Amino acid sequence: MQLIxxxxxxxxxxxxIMELVEHQLAxxxxxxxxxxxxxxxxxxxxxxxxxxxxxxxxxxxxxxxxLFLVNKNGVIVNATLQxxxxxDLNLEGEVFIKFYAQLFHHHEYKLHGWAISSADKTINAxxxxxxxxxxxxxxxxxxxxxxxxxxxxxxxxxxxxNLVYTDYVDEHRFLxxxxxxxxxxxxxxxxxxxxxxxxxxxxxxxQLNTKGEFSVQSTLGExxxxxxxxxxxxxxxxxxxVLEANFDHSKYYELVRYNLMFNGIILLIILIIILIASxxxxxxxxxxxxxxxxxxxxxxxxxxxxxxxxxxxxxxxxVISENIMHVKDSVVEREKQLQVAKIMAESADRLKTTFLAxxxxxxxxxxxxxxxxxQLLRDAEPSPVDVExxxxxxxxxxxxLLQLIxxxxxxxQIELNQLKIFPRPVCLEELFNELYANATSKIVSxxxxxxxxxxxIQIDVDEAVKKECMVTDPYRLKQILEQLIDNAIxxxxxxxxxxxxxxxxxxVVFFVTDTGVGIAAENISKIFDRFVQAEEYxxxxxxxxxxxxxxxxxxxxxxxxxxxVESELNLGSTFRFYLPYKPTLKV
Numbered sequence: 001m002q003l004i005x006x007x008x009x010x011x012x013x014x015x016x017i018m019e020l021v022e023h024q025l026a027x028x029x030x031x032x033x034x035x036x037x038x039x040x041x042x043x044x045x046x047x048x049x050x051x052x053x054x055x056x057x058x059x060x061x062x063x064x065x066x067l068f069l070v071n072k073n074g075v076i077v078n079a080t081l082q083x084x085x086x087x088d089l090n091l092e093g094e095v096f097i098k099f100y101a102q103l104f105h106h107h108e109y110k111l112h113g114w115a116i117s118s119a120d121k122t123i124n125a126x127x128x129x130x131x132x133x134x135x136x137x138x139x140x141x142x143x144x145x146x147x148x149x150x151x152x153x154x155x156x157x158x159x160x161x162n163l164v165y166t167d168y169v170d171e172h173r174f175l176x177x178x179x180x181x182x183x184x185x186x187x188x189x190x191x192x193x194x195x196x197x198x199x200x201x202x203x204x205x206x207q208l209n210t211k212g213e214f215s216v217q218s219t220l221g222e223x224x225x226x227x228x229x230x231x232x233x234x235x236x237x238x239x240x241x242v243l244e245a246n247f248d249h250s251k252y253y254e255l256v257r258y259n260l261m262f263n264g265i266i267l268l269i270i271l272i273i274i275l276i277a278s279x280x281x282x283x284x285x286x287x288x289x290x291x292x293x294x295x296x297x298x299x300x301x302x303x304x305x306x307x308x309x310x311x312x313x314x315x316x317x318x319v320i321s322e323n324i325m326h327v328k329d330s331v332v333e334r335e336k337q338l339q340v341a342k343i344m345a346e347s348a349d350r351l352k353t354t355f356l357a358x359x360x361x362x363x364x365x366x367x368x369x370x371x372x373x374x375q376l377l378r379d380a381e382p383s384p385v386d387v388e389x390x391x392x393x394x395x396x397x398x399x400x401l402l403q404l405i406x407x408x409x410x411x412x413q414i415e416l417n418q419l420k421i422f423p424r425p426v427c428l429e430e431l432f433n434e435l436y437a438n439a440t441s442k443i444v445s446x447x448x449x450x451x452x453x454x455x456x457i458q459i460d461v462d463e464a465v466k467k468e469c470m471v472t473d474p475y476r477l478k479q480i481l482e483q484l485i486d487n488a489i490x491x492x493x494x495x496x497x498x499x500x501x502x503x504x505x506x507x508v509v510f511f512v513t514d515t516g517v518g519i520a521a522e523n524i525s526k527i528f529d530r531f532v533q534a535e536e537y538x539x540x541x542x543x544x545x546x547x548x549x550x551x552x553x554x555x556x557x558x559x560x561x562x563x564x565v566e567s568e569l570n571l572g573s574t575f576r577f578y579l580p581y582k583p584t585l586k587v
Contacts, residue, residue, distance in 0.1 A: 029127070029140065030109045032062045037138040038131045047071065047078050047136040055080045065124070065146055068139040074100055077136070103130045103137055176221070180228075181242040198242060200225065208242070221248045289317040296324050305332055363404065366397035392445055407547045410479075414554045421558060425584040426474045428501055428508075429466055432459050435478070435499065439485050446489075453493055460500035470508055471582035476555050477510075483548045484512040484575045492516030495572070507561075508581045513574040519567040527565065528553040552577075 036058050044050045047069035059067040059080050069078040074089040074097070090097055099112060109129045123144040130137045181198045200208065204225065207214035213226045228241040292309045299307045305328055311321060373390040376382060382390060413419040439457050447453060481499070488497045495515030502509045519527060528549050556563045556577045567573035 029062055029064060029142075033064075033127065033129050033138065033140055034109055034131075036062055037129050037134075040138065041131045041134040041136075045135070050078050052078075052080065052082075059140070062140060064140040065143045066141045068141070070100075070128075070137045070139055072104060072135060076139075100128070100137070103128055107132050176246045176248055177244075178246070179244045181244065183240040183242060198244070200242075221246065286317070289313075289321070293317065293321055293324065296321065296328070300324065300328055300331065363401065366401040366404075369397040370394050370401070396445060407551060410551050410555075411547055414551070414558075419555075419558060421473045421476065423471050423473055423582075425469055425471055426477060427467075427469050429461075431474065431478060431481075432461065432499065432501070435481055435485060438482070439489060439497070442486075443489060453489075455489065455492060455494065456496040458496060458498045460498045462502060465501075465503055468503070469584045470579075471584050472559055472579060476559060477579075480552050480555050480577065481510065481512065483552050487548060488512055488514035488516060488573075492572070503581060504578075506581050507578045509576060509578055511574060511576045513572065515572040518569045518571050518573055519565070520569050524565060524567060528563070 040050065040054075040058060050069060055067050055069070055078065059065070066079065066081045066084075068076050068081070068084060070089060071077050076084050076087045076089065079085050089100065096112065099110070103110060107130055109127065111125070111127045124141040125144065125147075127140050127142075128137050204214055204216070208225055208227050213224070215222050215224045224243075224245045224247070226243045226245075228243055289311060292311055296308050299305065308325065308328060310325060312318060373394050377387065377390050380386075410419065436457055436459055443453060443455055443457070485497065485499060492514040493516070497515075498511075498513045500511060502511075553563050556579070559579055561577055561579040563575065563577035565573060565575050
C-alpha cells in the first residue's frame, strides 16, 4: 500500500504534462501577448483590416503557433490560419459564451484550456486577451506537440506524449513502462503507441469507474491503472485518460533492503552517541533548567525582578519557568498599582487635612464675626450707623456660614449618591431676573460693609430666546448659577459680570463671564477638583473651601450636562455649562 500511495502521488506528473502548456502560457506568453495586442489595437481599430503578414509576425514575436482576431459576437474575422475565419466560437457551448463575455469587462489575460483544432485536428491550448477600449479579442493557440518538442531534441511521435514515456520511466526506478490511453466515446487508443491496446476486463472497468483506480498483481510486480480527468472545456478533446503503470517489485524490495540496512546503521550510531553523551545532555538540559528555576524563585522572594533568567522550550520545566515569569510580571504590575494607589491615598489624605484646616478656619471666621458683632449690638450702645453696619456684617457672615454648611450637605449627598432631582418647568427670564437682583443686592450689601466694588452686572440674552422655558430642576440650576456668580463677584474687584443663556443643537448653554483675577493655564485642569482653589493665596485673600466648583460640576453631570471654563490670568474667566433642552410651554 505504501508503494501504491507513492506511485499514485508520483503519477500526478502525467496530469502536469497536460497542464504544462497552460502554465507556460501564463508565465512565458502573457506579457508579450498583452503588449502586442495593445499595440495592434492602437494601430488597427477594425480587425478585418489587419494584414495577414502583420498577424504572422505578431504570432512569431509572441511565440505561439496561430493568432486569431475575434469580434464581440464571438466570430473569428481574421486569423493566421485562414480556414478558421468566420468560425463562430459560440458553438463551443454556454461555458465558453459566459467566459468570452467576461473578457470585455475585466480586460485580463485568460486561458481557456485545451481543444482539438477543427482545421488540422491537433491538440492546442487557447488563450484570450481584450485590451481596454478594444472592440475585438486577440486569441492565441499553441500546439502541444510543437511546444513539447522545444524541450526534447528528438521528434515526438503520434501527436505525442513520448516525453511521458521516456523521461518519466527514466526518473522513477520502480517503473518498467507507463502509457496513457485516450477514452473518447467508444474509441480507446494509446497516446504513446497507437498499436498498443488497453487490456482491462469488465471487473477492472467497474473498479476503474467507481474507485478511479485498481491494480493487477503479477509474479514480477503489478500493473496499476488510474482514471485521469483532464481539464478540457471544449468539444473534441478527450475528457478522460487512463494511466497504465507497470512497475517491478524486485527493485522496490532491493531498495527496502538497502534502506533497512542503512537506517539500522544510522540508528545504531545514534544510540551509541546518546549513551556516551547522556550525562552531559542530562546536566545541560535538565539540571541547568532546574537551577534557573530555583534562581528565579529566590529572586522573586527577594524582589530582585531585574535579575530573572529565562530559557525556551516545550517541556514541563520550560512551562514552569514561563509561569514563574508571568507571576513575576503580575507582582511587578500589582506593586506599581499599589504605589499609584498609595500616592493617590496620600494625596487625598493631604487634601482632606487641608480641607479640615480650611473648614475650621472657614467656620470660626464667620461664627466669630456673628458672635462678636452681636455682643457689640448688646453691650456697646452703638449709633444707628454702626447698628446698620453690624447687622450687615452679621448677615454676610451668617450667609457665608449657611453656604458652607449647605456645601458640606450637598457634597455628602453626592458622595452617597442620594442627591435627588425634581424636574419642573423653569422660565429662564424669571430665573435670571432673580439672579440679577440677588447679585446686585449682594454687591450693595458688601459695599456697605467693605471697600466698594465697582461692578456692573449684565444679563446677555438674545431677544429671540428670552422668553424660552425648559424642564429641569430649578433649585439645582439656580444653585449652579448662584455659585458661579458668587465666585465672579468674589474674585472681581472692578469691571463687569455678564450672565446669560443661548440655544445650540438641542442644548441650553448657560454662561457667567467676569473680568476678575482669572486662572493660570496650569491650574485650569484642577479647579473642579474637591478641596482645591486655583491659587493657594486666593484662599487666604478671598476665603473659601474649594467645594463650590466641585459641587457645580457634579450637579451639572447629574442634570445630564457638562461644564467647561476659559480663563486668562488677570483678564477674567468664562464658565459655560450645557444642559439638554427639554422644552415646555412658554409663559
